[in-house]
Amino acid sequence: MSGMRPDLSGVDPLTVNLAQRVCVGDQPTRSAHLYGSRVAIVDGDVRLTYLDVEERANALARGLSERGYSHGDAVALQLQNSWQFVVGFFALAKLGVVAMPLNLLLSPSDVAYQLSDSGVQAVITETPFLPVITGALAEAGGAAVREVIVVGEAPAEVAGLPAVAWDAVLSDDASAVETIVEDRDILHCLYTSGTTSRPKGVVTSHVAVHISNLSSALGLGLRPDTAYPVQPIVLPLFHVTALDALLLPTLLVGGTAVLLRGFEPAVVAQTFVDHRVTHLTMLPMMWGAVIGQPALTDENTAHLITALYAMAPMPAPLLAAVRARFANAAVILGSGQTETTPASELQWVGHQGSKDDSWGPATVSTDVAIMDGEGNLLPPNEIGEIVYRSPQLMTGYWNNAAANAEAFAHGWFHGGDIGYIDDEGVVWFTDRAKDIIKTGGENVSSVEVERALLGHPDVAEIAVVGRADEHWGEAVTAVVVLTPGASVTGDELREWSREKLAGFKAPKEVLVVDALPKTATGKIQKHLVRQM
16 A cells, blocks of 8 residues: 555646745745835845845746746856845745855865856856856866856856846746745755865755754744844855855844845944844854954844854853853854754753853754764763764765765764763764874864863964874874964963863974964864964
């Protein structure tokens, strides 16, 4: 027997699909019905209501359809944090076309690789990035791109391909687009940072992102109401955190997303003056740069209820300073990877002050466990690899069967992080598997050493790595950036660390540098630090 299934043979498949599906392209349609003239997007002087977003996304989707783009195709987005990014993303989702946001800091060669590997049929870009996309297309050669759509003034062609202006693509018809999009169809392809090898294309479904949106909204305290959330988006929308964990959940509940093009502390502070900011997510160093801004007052910061930080641990002194500046806000850490459609772990408000160094418990839609090297799940408080099961996981890596087999070994997703889960279900990260330092027969967590040195008031940023050493195998080495005006030496920091750490964990050398190499989203690139 086939089991209990309804007979829908007399119903048009499109009708069934539209009535039941999970499609992220339907989000602005529902939001337009529910929130209407409420402001959805602030982009400089531009204000778009929810009705505006829906109409513009429909007009672009219909224009793209008229140009031959359809379900299963893929289009790259090379756009800043802008209303065009939001409209373009929703337009592609409505058609069942895969969106592939491009990291705006990539070289033409890096972009060429992603264009060739993904097989995208078009690139939506803007005038400032024409030199990069021109070089990338010239290098990609046989890539499947057939045209370039330009926000702003479009040249006649780009690298021999026809170019068309964004406005010329828009259809006069802004009515709802209706086409079959299945729950597990791919919504977007996001390439990893590729810090140790060629970046991998992470493809994620509509249903995975939608479940992540619901989970993030719940975890961050976002909800629909007459007093709605206001969230500046500082991190780049080409990154999974800004797109899936911040922008989409905010728009899901009728909030206002204030789009910022790059990080400027004074501009972030001004958003508190101009808007009733309720939620904000930044990197620790960004929080450090913002809290001293003179524009911030007790009055204009009083509405902030969630101050989230991500990508890196926050030093205890800075954490205390942020909590003092934003006294009404929960200051918590969120964790996850592109592959887990973050957040996969999120600190609870009640753990502030007691478990600040943890990742927090798993989010409501995620199952987290600890696994040993043979695929056995470990009991609480035993260290092993952090593994995941969740409906918000990626569908898989694009064009990389070997990586998929490794990632899903033993029936769980392996993200390459090492840690343990305590008796309360809180996840504690100890290190990336590849960043564990093996020195003198002992394993040293680079994260533990980094936390210790971040406790020094003169240390602003740090990366701890293992340097090849004939005697120790690997010598624990710290590379630090000092706070402005600090004059402490590497030797003084090394001696200071010996009072905080076991002898074999204390750095054998501390190097002071002006800056650490980072990805576009602020993650320190330890493979480049090792080369330093």
